[in-house]
Each structure stands twice: as C-alpha cells, then as structure tokens.
Amino acid sequence: MNRVFKIVALGATAVGKSSILLRAARDQYSDVHQLNIGAVYYRKTVELKDSEEVIKLELWDTAGQERYNSVTQLYYRNASAILIVFSLDDEESLKKAIEWRNILLEQNSDAIIILVGNKSDMLLTCLQAEQYALSNTLQYFVVSAKLGNGVEELFQYIAQACNNLKQHTQSAKVQIVAPQEQKSFCCFF
C-alpha cells in the first residue's frame, strides 16, 4: 500500500502557516490573511530526488484556532511531520515556536519536527533561531511563502524523512504476525 503522510503546521497566528501550505500544494500566494472556516487539507506528491520514489503527503491547515490559543492535539495527532512556523521579523513568534516544541517534547511526539522561519523576503536571518536549532539539533529551514524561496527544499526534506520513516516501519512490521481472520482497515479514505 502506498502510504499517505499527514503534515501539519503549528505556530503563532499570521506567521504564514496557511501561505506555506498553499505555496507548497498549489504554488499560489495571497496577501490576504485568511482565517479558515473549516479544517482544510491539500494533497501533494513529491518526487524524491535521485530516486524513483513518489511520496504522497496530506498538508493539513488549522481553522485559525491558534488565534485563540486553542489548537488541540486532535489537529496534529497522527502527523508524520510537524512544521513549527515562526516569522523571521517577529521575535514573539519565535518564542511561541519554542513553546510548541516544548509541548511536543512533553507529549513525547515521535513526529518529524522542523522549525521553519518564514517571510525571508522581509528579513533573511534570525540568529536566535539558528542558535536554538543548532543547540537543540532541530532541523531548521528559512523560507518565503510569498516568493516561494526554500519551500520546495523544505518539502523535499519532509518527503525524504517520511520515506525513511516508511522504510523503518516496514522493517519493523515484518515481526508482526497478524491473525488471518483479522480484516485490515484503512483509516485514510
């Protein structure tokens, strides 16, 4: 079976989470801050570089709950990768990103966690974020959803990491002997 990996984006409001997902999935951008009315997800396939492998992703956006600090585990449960997004021109949003990482650590999340600094068209670097990522061995990407810079690289990395995850779980599965009568159940569709 070709697995579909769930990808989510956490972070303060207006840092560009929706914009990154829209850029990644549709190569589109809008200057309007849209607060989504319902849960939305996009499908995206990524062809891995130097390989024939095609990875299927589902990019889940929030419904804007982060505005009220009410993003629950329901949103990021079962996510294979979690983007923790902040805006490079907003120090407070980096603090919020670090809070999110601490929450995920406390919850023993086994998702692939990536720190994403967005809006690089406004400010290219954030030394604090670089240092934080380095000292916490956290994967860190700098992107601009507006210009598209770094977005493909980010999703190439995610797809590669998901593929590694797949191989890992496949080899682990070899040891599971399921009873014949048990029907398999697919929760994605």
Ligand SMILES: Nc1nc2c(ncn2[C@@H]2O[C@H](COP(=O)(O)OP(=O)(O)O)[C@@H](O)[C@H]2O)c(=O)[nH]1
């Ligand atoms: N300059 C700039 N603005 C951006 C970028 N990404 C998003 N924005 C703007 O920031 C605002 C919030 O973006 P949105 O994606 O709705 O943020 P969300 O609340 O985190 O989902 C919108 O006005 C976007 O147009 C970017 O890369 N550069």
Ligand SMILES: [Mg+2]
């Ligand atoms: Mg949004």
